[in-house]
Amino acid sequence: MSNASLLILPGDGIGPEVMAEVRKVIDWYGAKRDLTFDVSEDLVGGAAYDKHGTPLHDDTMAKAQEVDAVLLGAVGGPKYDSLDFSVKPERGLLRLRKEMDLFANLRPAQCFDALADFSSLKKEVVAGLDIMIVRELTSGIYFGEPRGIFEEGNERVGINTQRYTESEIDRVARSAFELARRRGNKVCSMEKANVMESGILWREVVQKVHDEDYPDVELSHMYADAGAMQLCRWPKQFDVIVTDNLFGDLLSDAAAMLTGSLGMLPSASLGQPMANGRPKALYEPVHGSAPDIAGQGKANPIACILSFAMALRYSFDQGDEAARLEAAIETVLANGARTADLMGPEDGTPMSTTQMGDAIVAAL
Amino acid sequence: MSNASLLILPGDGIGPEVMAEVRKVIDWYGAKRDLTFDVSEDLVGGAAYDKHGTPLHDDTMAKAQEVDAVLLGAVGGPKYDSLDFSVKPERGLLRLRKEMDLFANLRPAQCFDALADFSSLKKEVVAGLDIMIVRELTSGIYFGEPRGIFEEGNERVGINTQRYTESEIDRVARSAFELARRRGNKVCSMEKANVMESGILWREVVQKVHDEDYPDVELSHMYADAGAMQLCRWPKQFDVIVTDNLFGDLLSDAAAMLTGSLGMLPSASLGQPMANGRPKALYEPVHGSAPDIAGQGKANPIACILSFAMALRYSFDQGDEAARLEAAIETVLANGARTADLMGPEDGTPMSTTQMGDAIVAAL
Ligand SMILES: CC(C)[C@H](C(=O)O)[C@@H](O)C(=O)O
Ligand SMILES: CC(C)[C@H](C(=O)O)[C@@H](O)C(=O)O
Numbered sequence: 001m002s003n004a005s006l007l008i009l010p011g012d013g014i015g016p017e018v019m020a021e022v023r024k025v026i027d028w029y030g031a032k033r034d035l036t037f038d039v040s041e042d043l044v045g046g047a048a049y050d051k052h053g054t055p056l057h058d059d060t061m062a063k064a065q066e067v068d069a070v071l072l073g074a075v076g077g078p079k080y081d082s083l084d085f086s087v088k089p090e091r092g093l094l095r096l097r098k099e100m101d102l103f104a105n106l107r108p109a110q111c112f113d114a115l116a117d118f119s120s121l122k123k124e125v126v127a128g129l130d131i132m133i134v135r136e137l138t139s140g141i142y143f144g145e146p147r148g149i150f151e152e153g154n155e156r157v158g159i160n161t162q163r164y165t166e167s168e169i170d171r172v173a174r175s176a177f178e179l180a181r182r183r184g185n186k187v188c189s190m191e192k193a194n195v196m197e198s199g200i201l202w203r204e205v206v207q208k209v210h211d212e213d214y215p216d217v218e219l220s221h222m223y224a225d226a227g228a229m230q231l232c233r234w235p236k237q238f239d240v241i242v243t244d245n246l247f248g249d250l251l252s253d254a255a256a257m258l259t260g261s262l263g264m265l266p267s268a269s270l271g272q273p274m275a276n277g278r279p280k281a282l283y284e285p286v287h288g289s290a291p292d293i294a295g296q297g298k299a300n301p302i303a304c305i306l307s308f309a310m311a312l313r314y315s316f317d318q319g320d321e322a323a324r325l326e327a328a329i330e331t332v333l334a335n336g337a338r339t340a341d342l343m344g345p346e347d348g349t350p351m352s353t354t355q356m357g358d359a360i361v362a363a364l
Numbered sequence: 365m366s367n368a369s370l371l372i373l374p375g376d377g378i379g380p381e382v383m384a385e386v387r388k389v390i391d392w393y394g395a396k397r398d399l400t401f402d403v404s405e406d407l408v409g410g411a412a413y414d415k416h417g418t419p420l421h422d423d424t425m426a427k428a429q430e431v432d433a434v435l436l437g438a439v440g441g442p443k444y445d446s447l448d449f450s451v452k453p454e455r456g457l458l459r460l461r462k463e464m465d466l467f468a469n470l471r472p473a474q475c476f477d478a479l480a481d482f483s484s485l486k487k488e489v490v491a492g493l494d495i496m497i498v499r500e501l502t503s504g505i506y507f508g509e510p511r512g513i514f515e516e517g518n519e520r521v522g523i524n525t526q527r528y529t530e531s532e533i534d535r536v537a538r539s540a541f542e543l544a545r546r547r548g549n550k551v552c553s554m555e556k557a558n559v560m561e562s563g564i565l566w567r568e569v570v571q572k573v574h575d576e577d578y579p580d581v582e583l584s585h586m587y588a589d590a591g592a593m594q595l596c597r598w599p600k601q602f603d604v605i606v607t608d609n610l611f612g613d614l615l616s617d618a619a620a621m622l623t624g625s626l627g628m629l630p631s632a633s634l635g636q637p638m639a640n641g642r643p644k645a646l647y648e649p650v651h652g653s654a655p656d657i658a659g660q661g662k663a664n665p666i667a668c669i670l671s672f673a674m675a676l677r678y679s680f681d682q683g684d685e686a687a688r689l690e691a692a693i694e695t696v697l698a699n700g701a702r703t704a705d706l707m708g709p710e711d712g713t714p715m716s717t718t719q720m721g722d723a724i725v726a727a728l
Binding site: 076085088090094120121122141142144147149152157158159161162163166167192196197198199200201224225226228229230232233234246247249250251253254256257 | 449454486489508512516520522524529531559562563564588592596598610611615
């Protein structure tokens with residue numbers, strides 16, 4: 001594989017710990033499968049703020065634009081809660097998404113067999129669940145202007161703007177339909193067209209893209225509140241869900257939690273193809289920085305390792321090697337390997353973060 | 365009880381059917397408990413559109429402003445899907461909320477003992493669940509300007525505006541703290557202060573109201589995506605949740621579904637006190653118009669009847685009579701009465717809507 005470059009941004013909280021395990025996996029691929037990556041590492045989030053006074057240094061931003069894929073751990077923590085909005089850890093991540101134009105955020109919500117008992121949902125509701133949420137990631141209320149806190153009369157008003165153009169909706173809809181064709185061939189689009197005009201445009205454009213270019217894919221529309229309900233009631237009715245940035249934030253988190261496998265779920269954020277044909281791409285676990293357990297060796301590195309598997313698949317066209325890695329993780333879990341988040345209070349002694357990483361490398 | 369006036373708006377779909385059962389209950393209170401209401405009835409939603417070409421006639425709006433309480437069934441249906449946004453059934457409901465200034469939407473998410481098995485969640489996760497979601501209902505992205513679909517360059521853009529003033533946040537926060545004092549004394553406020561300035565202002569104002577006037581209530585803050593997760597994981601951690609209009613829409617629907625008691629859940633939307641001391645008020649079930657089962661006698665009237673119980677409590681200061689009605693419903697359920705929505709496919713023949721209404725009146 002030529003010129004495969006990776007930028008690793010461990011970030012805050014448990015980010016550095018889980019990323020250390022990913023590096024073991026990357027090393028294994030270099031040594032055993034001749035898949036070598038040109039790896040560099042840098043700061044993001046609170047870690048970047050501590051050093052540079054900004055959650056993402058311009059040099060790091062420039063590097064991210066040049067590499068084939070960015071791997072990110074997690075950002076944020078209570079230490080940074082009182083920082084000004086403009087330099088909060090999250091702004092670093094949001095800047096990466098926006099400037100790399102990573103419009104399609106792929107969030108699989110999968111229930112791992114070995115963990116079906118671990119969901120708060122009944123086993124029959126989640127066992128075998130495998131849905132893909134495609135969340136628009138570069139627009140909507142996360143980025144729309146005007147925004148801010150303004151004086152008005154004798155009080156303040158907080159304002160944010162939801163904003164979607166036809167082409168923004170069009171391109172993320174295409175991503176969803178393409179994915180659906182390689183899966184269950186079904187897309188459900190979610191918005192609030194009954195109360196928001198941006199939702200009306202969303203629904204109309206998704207339908208148009210479907211009718212013109214993907215008539216073979218089954219398309220349905222659902223209001224986002226009904227979508228939240230249906231995810232909780234019977235998530236297996238879905239294959240691919242496509243929705244906007246804010247709804248996607250809530251719905252994908254709810255879906256991830258429902259699987260019982262939150263510490264296991266990766267994500268890919270993809271943009272336009274670069275000159276070499278690879279898409280702009282950032283991979284990160286769905287879970288956050290978990291400051292409460294950071295530095296204690298308790299974190300589950302699997303979500304971050306599976307994010308690297310997604311990178312193999314979507315950035316480097318190494319679907320077989322991605323499947324190899326996923327299979328190794330299945331094996332390890334089937335053999336009973338568990339970090340603390342995958343155990344009940346009476347289930348014995350959990351594995352540490354490094355033990356889990358080592359077990360996965362051993363299974364490879 | 366003097367001058368107790370009720371405006372009944374059955375609306376669309378199953379609305380008229382379930383409301384017919386509420387009228388039996390109202391009649392019973394008049395005959396047996398000497399609680400008489402001056403009841404009038406009118407159209408809303410698609411039903412109003414069919415007659416007047418608008419989902420809420422000005423005369424109906426004026427009547428709603430004068431009565432002590434409005435009881436609404438449900439609005440909407442596929443028949444009206446292609447209508448222009450401005451005359452969709454939902455606009456009738458939204459106009460009532462806005463012009464009556466019903467800023468505090470109280471949505472209990474309760475798991476009825478008899479129905480705990482019916483949730484998609486494990487029994488231990490939901491049994492005994494009793495939380496109250498207080499959703500801001502007159503502002504935010506539902507009503508903010510500018511809004512619409514505009515031409516921009518050579519494409520269209522859909523725009524909505526999230527907008528909260530300090531006083532809007534202040535008053536709904538107070539409602540939440542007041543309620544918490546009469547319950548578990550705990551409030552969790554949800555927003556996305558990590559990405560939205562309106563969320564920053566929300567968090568700040570809720571904290572200020574707490575510190576100044578409700579320091580005895582336990583207050584926490586949570587990002588709305590984490591809130592969606594935690595509702596799915598362990599909902600019993602919450603007592604009162606306060607959140608904005610859009611987050612409240614999704615979160616309260618998810619919470620309602622999780623209880624397994626969706627067909628059972630009422631809601632109250634309250635505004636400022638009127639001259640007679642009663643608050644402006646509208647009561648409605650959480651469920652929608654369910655067009656797929658409308659007119660078949662399959663609907664569960666309990667959510668609508670419990671909405672009337674909320675009216676007794678919050679508008680007419682008849683907490684004991686509300687409790688009587690709630691107890692009658694518990695009794696009927698404990699005796700095994702079930703409408704179709706409360707049964708599995710192998711559980712025998714369900715009760716009809718009218719049979720359930722009659723059973724409740726008999727138990728009173
Ligand atoms: C950290 C935060 C800015 C982010 C978001 O809101 O998008 C996170 O919740 C996510 O879903 O990736
Ligand atoms: C019918 C619709 C306008 C409404 C809303 O979005 O508020 C409904 O979903 C609700 O929650 O009461």
